Amino acid sequence: MEKIRTAIGLMSGTSMDGIDVALLRTDGRAVVERGPSLGVAYEPAFRDRLKLALEQAKIITRREQRPGELASIERELTLRHAIAVREFLAANALDASAIDVIGFHGQTVLHRPDEALTVQIGDGALLARETGIPVAYDLRANDMVHGGQGAPLVPVYHAALAVNVADATLPVCFVNIGGISNLTYIGADGVIVGYDSGPGNTLIDQWVETHAGVPFDQGGMIASEGRVIQDLADRYLNSPVFTVEKRRSLDRNDFPAPSGADAELADGARTLAYVAAASIIKSSGHLPVRPTLYVICGGGRLNRVLMQDLKDLAQSQGAKVIAAEEAGFNGDSMEAEAWAYLAVRSLDGLPLTFPGTTGVRAPVSGGVVVKP
Numbered sequence: 481m482e483k484i485r486t487a488i489g490l491m492s493g494t495s496m497d498g499i500d501v502a503l504l505r506t507d508g509r510a511v512v513e514r515g516p517s518l519g520v521a522y523e524p525a526f527r528d529r530l531k532l533a534l535e536q537a538k539i540i541t542r543r544e545q546r547p548g549e550l551a552s553i554e555r556e557l558t559l560r561h562a563i564a565v566r567e568f569l570a571a572n573a574l575d576a577s578a579i580d581v582i583g584f585h586g587q588t589v590l591h592r593p594d595e596a597l598t599v600q601i602g603d604g605a606l607l608a609r610e611t612g613i614p615v616a617y618d619l620r621a622n623d624m625v626h627g628g629q630g631a632p633l634v635p636v637y638h639a640a641l642a643v644n645v646a647d648a649t650l651p652v653c654f655v656n657i658g659g660i661s662n663l664t665y666i667g668a669d670g671v672i673v674g675y676d677s678g679p680g681n682t683l684i685d686q687w688v689e690t691h692a693g694v695p696f697d698q699g700g701m702i703a704s705e706g707r708v709i710q711d712l713a714d715r716y717l718n719s720p721v722f723t724v725e726k727r728r729s730l731d732r733n734d735f736p737a738p739s740g741a742d743a744e745l746a747d748g749a750r751t752l753a754y755v756a757a758a759s760i761i762k763s764s765g766h767l768p769v770r771p772t773l774y775v776i777c778g779g780g781r782l783n784r785v786l787m788q789d790l791k792d793l794a795q796s797q798g799a800k801v802i803a804a805e806e807a808g809f810n811g812d813s814m815e816a817e818a819w820a821y822l823a824v825r826s827l828d829g830l831p832l833t834f835p836g837t838t839g840v841r842a843p844v845s846g847g848v849v850v851k852p
């Protein structure tokens with residue numbers, strides 16, 4: 481029997497809303513025991529620092545470069561992760577010595593898969609020193625070295641969940657609606673296909689922040705007062721992203737925010753919720769078989785308008801949509817759990833990515849492991 485390790489996963493996603501922390505006991509293979517989780521929100525001032533980091537990262541041509549304030553933002557980000565770990569351990573009466581490894585995603589500040597360039601800021605050695613726990617980080621880079629897109633990485637974890645917990649329902653499609661959305665298809669024959677499916681919450685967040693001064697459309701309340709502007713929706717849904725033969729990973733900047741002239745507040749939020757839902761269904765046309773069950777995780781599942789659109793569109797194809805919780809999972813912590821799982825696989829040199837997920841030439845492992 482393989483060694484079972486206790487791992488913490490840390491995710492700071494493209495929405496830049498905060499740090500998700502989750503505990504997992506796993507052998508990095510079939511054994512997956514999900515533990516507690518915690519969300520630690522960033523205050524608006526730090527989100528502004530991250531937005532500055534995204535701007536300043538645009539001139540990076542080599543991944544180790546840290547122009548402008550990137551080095552100091554990287555340090556602040558890392559120290560915030562260390563605090564989040566300490567809070568998590570205290571809240572669950574755990575000692576650092578009980579944790580074998582931390583899987584540290586960091587913050588993506590630049591992702592240009594066509595140039596084989598992806599940059600996640602986050603200092604793994606500093607996090608290891610601050611927490612006293614070994615850290616596995618920079619999990620995307622080796623995939624790119626071997627011809628992959630560097631994302632998405634969660635499919636191997638979705639597959640472990642599907643096979644272990646939901647095997648009665650294969651084939652299944654997991655969809656993560658974060659800043660960008662990504663999906664994983666697990667076929668009845670065990671085949672795994674994954675790619676980024678389109679815009680998720682980022683466009684909605686940008687829209688309501690600019691026009692209503694709020695960071696996101698809670699529950700889809702704003703959208704629920706509006707109507708879909710089809711021309712605006714089509715502008716996104718006609719993007720070549722949906723028709724290219726080889727599906728790729730996406731960057732926040734791939735879908736520019738609409739301008740104030742395009743819509744008024746509620747119609748804009750309504751249209752962008754529809755775009756997020758329709759992008760998923762449109763993207764699922766690239767899968768080997770149209771899924772009959774979608775399991776939804778990520779913050780977008782809490783936008784009721786988006787979820788209803790998704791249910792309606794899926795139903796018209798005879799498919800069912802359920803939130804992660806209805807399948808017994810935690811839709812808020814799934815990505816953080818995935819980073820814990822990937823960290824354990826990294827320790828054991830097991831593949832993180834596959835030709836069917838990132839387009840990598842052959843399955844490869846990855847990550848840098850640092851001891852405290």
Ligand SMILES: Nc1ncnc2c1ncn2[C@@H]1O[C@H](COP(=O)(O)OP(=O)(O)OP(=O)(O)O)[C@@H](O)[C@H]1O
Pocket residue numbers: 491492493494495496497656657658659660661680681682684685696697698699700777778779780782783784815
């Ligand atoms: N109660 C809610 N109602 C509506 N939307 C919500 C709610 N809570 C969170 N969200 C949306 O979910 C987003 C955060 O989602 P999540 O944490 O899954 O993204 P992420 O992990 O940052 O992104 P990614 O998966 O792209 O890396 C928020 O920015 C917001 O748009």
Ligand SMILES: CC(=O)N[C@H]1[C@@H]2OC[C@@H](O2)[C@@H](O)[C@@H]1O[C@H](C)C(=O)O
Pocket residue numbers: 493494588591598630631632633634635658659660661662676729730815
């Ligand atoms: C480069 C990068 O950070 N990509 C993220 C982003 O956010 C969602 C989507 O785009 C996905 O491809 C990926 O994150 C998830 C966790 C992944 O790698 O599986």
